Amino acid sequence: MIPVIAGMHPDPSVCRVGDDYYLACSSFEYFPGVPVFHSTDLVEWKQIGNALERPSQLRLTTGTPSSAGVYAPTLRHHDGRFWLIVTNVGAGGNALYTATDPAGPWSDPIPLPGVEGIDPDLAWDADGNCWCTVAGVSQYRINPSTGETFGAPTRLWSGEPGAKAPEAPHLYRIGEHWYLLIAEGGTERGHAVSVARASTPNGPFEPCPANPVLTHRGTGEPVQNTGHADLVQAPDGTWWMVFLGVRPGGGTPGWHVLGRETFLAPVTWVEGWPVVGEIVPGPAPAVSERDEFDAWGLDPSWISVRDRSEKHCTTEERPGWLTLRARGSGMDDPAVVFAGQRQRHLSCVARALVDVADGSGGLAVRLDEEHHYEIEARSGEVRVIARIGPLRAVVASRPVPDGPVVLVVRVEPRTPQDARSGPDTLSFGVEVPEFDELASLDGKYLSTEVAGGFTGRVIGLYAATGTVRFDWFEYQAHG
Numbered sequence: 001m002i003p004v005i006a007g008m009h010p011d012p013s014v015c016r017v018g019d020d021y022y023l024a025c026s027s028f029e030y031f032p033g034v035p036v037f038h039s040t041d042l043v044e045w046k047q048i049g050n051a052l053e054r055p056s057q058l059r060l061t062t063g064t065p066s067s068a069g070v071y072a073p074t075l076r077h078h079d080g081r082f083w084l085i086v087t088n089v090g091a092g093g094n095a096l097y098t099a100t101d102p103a104g105p106w107s108d109p110i111p112l113p114g115v116e117g118i119d120p121d122l123a124w125d126a127d128g129n130c131w132c133t134v135a136g137v138s139q140y141r142i143n144p145s146t147g148e149t150f151g152a153p154t155r156l157w158s159g160e161p162g163a164k165a166p167e168a169p170h171l172y173r174i175g176e177h178w179y180l181l182i183a184e185g186g187t188e189r190g191h192a193v194s195v196a197r198a199s200t201p202n203g204p205f206e207p208c209p210a211n212p213v214l215t216h217r218g219t220g221e222p223v224q225n226t227g228h229a230d231l232v233q234a235p236d237g238t239w240w241m242v243f244l245g246v247r248p249g250g251g252t253p254g255w256h257v258l259g260r261e262t263f264l265a266p267v268t269w270v271e272g273w274p275v276v277g278e279i280v281p282g283p284a285p286a287v288s289e290r291d292e293f294d295a296w297g298l299d300p301s302w303i304s305v306r307d308r309s310e311k312h313c314t315t316e317e318r319p320g321w322l323t324l325r326a327r328g329s330g331m332d333d334p335a336v337v338f339a340g341q342r343q344r345h346l347s348c349v350a351r352a353l354v355d356v357a358d359g360s361g362g363l364a365v366r367l368d369e370e371h372h373y374e375i376e377a378r379s380g381e382v383r384v385i386a387r388i389g390p391l392r393a394v395v396a397s398r399p400v401p402d403g404p405v406v407l408v409v410r411v412e413p414r415t416p417q418d419a420r421s422g423p424d425t426l427s428f429g430v431e432v433p434e435f436d437e438l439a440s441l442d443g444k445y446l447s448t449e450v451a452g453g454f455t456g457r458v459i460g461l462y463a464a465t466g467t468v469r470f471d472w473f474e475y476q477a478h479g
């Protein structure tokens with residue numbers, strides 16, 4: 001089952017203006033932050049930008065650990081403007097941004113120092129009050145233009161008794177009711193979506209007798225961890241839910257490697273309660289994408305670790321090439337200079353042409369600082385490096401002729417012959433000029449189940465020492 005937005009795109013929030021839908025996702029330690037997508041049918045989505053693309057909007061330092069940073073946006077259109085509210089975990093808390101065009105530019109942040117809690121939602125009532133509801137679940141009245149909070153938070157309905165982690169609240173006025181949609185059970189295999197309704201935005205809320213309205217826990221469904229949802233109505237009056245899910249592979253307990261992805265399902269209403277239908281398959285995988293680095297700047301799909309400055313990452317220094325200037329020591333370093341793309345397909349190949357005349361660097365598959373595999377080039381040699389938790393090893397190396405070299409990683413899903421089979425195999429090699437495989441590594445160590453946290457794989461280019469230049473990067477999906 002293919003998601004509508006594949007790869008690490010969790011915590012989707014969606015809104016519609018006329019015939020156009022817009023969707024935003026979490027981005028954690030990556031910069032730029034909060035990818036924004038556009039669609040006219042909810043199935044085909046195109047990234048139109050990143051909401052947080054200036055340091056004045058998002059400042060992440062090495063003090064922000066991986067899987068902290070930007071969590072769980074809510075994206076809404078109100079009063080002729082787009083409103084985006086996020087939590088920056090470990091670096092500033094809750095903040096609001098506005099834009100007239102969701103592709104940007106977005107405003108500088110309006111901090112919400114009085115709002116405590118992750119997963120903030122925004123909803124306006126007919127009197128013009130703005131309600132900010134956060135995980136827990138509690139609610140504040142705020143002034144979204146100034147960030148001011150009025151009074152103490154009120155506790156709202158917090159899900160099924162005993163279920164952990166009531167979070168991801170979204171509040172909607174639909175017909176004569178206010179609906180409070182939440183996630184519960186934690187963002188792992190127990191994840192679920194539940195709903196309650198009230199006649200005011202502040203409750204008291206009556207839970208849906210059929211809760212949870214969405215969960216795949218305890219099932220053999222290929223998509224697991226379904227939860228953290230948002231609702232939207234189409235121009236034809238039909239209702240839809242976007243939510244996160246994962247695609248675990250391998251034997252038991254199953255490992256997901258692409259992070260949490262965005263899925264879509266239809267919603268019907270029965271006796272005033274939402275009923276979630278079968279997942280709608282996303283578009284077939286794109287076959288081949290190649291970035292020649294001919295454009296001024298990088299496409300919005302490129303993300304860096306914590307920050308990206310012109311000094312360290314530029315397409316202008318050598319036209320037609322991406323130049324990365326090292327800072328720190330490479331992929332183990334929280335300050336690594338890196339530019340990558342989310343791995344979006346279970347089966348794919350990434351290739352890049354690197355020139356290491358003035359440094360060393362290469363092609364990496366990253367989960368975080370402690371979980372990554374890479375093929376690194378330096379003058380006359382390439383090496384495959386594996387970092388798994390506290391262990392780091394050079395697993396293979398070979399000499400290469402001087403001059404630019406093509407680095408390759410191939411990702412192939414495995415059919416689980418035995419219970420311990422990993423989800424996939426990552427093969428690293430060089431083209432000299434035919435492909436020479438140096439190492440074939442188990443992908444389970446670059447999975448969320450092993451690494452922990454909230455993110456998925458990013459495949460990209462990095463500098464370990466000096467200045468490293470890349471002529472092109474190619475990503476081909478097999479299915």
Ligand code: 6LW
Pocket residue numbers: 010011026071072118119167168183186187227228244454
């Ligand atoms: C997010 C929380 C969650 O804030 O994971 O799946 C957290 N749900 O709602 C990070 O994405």
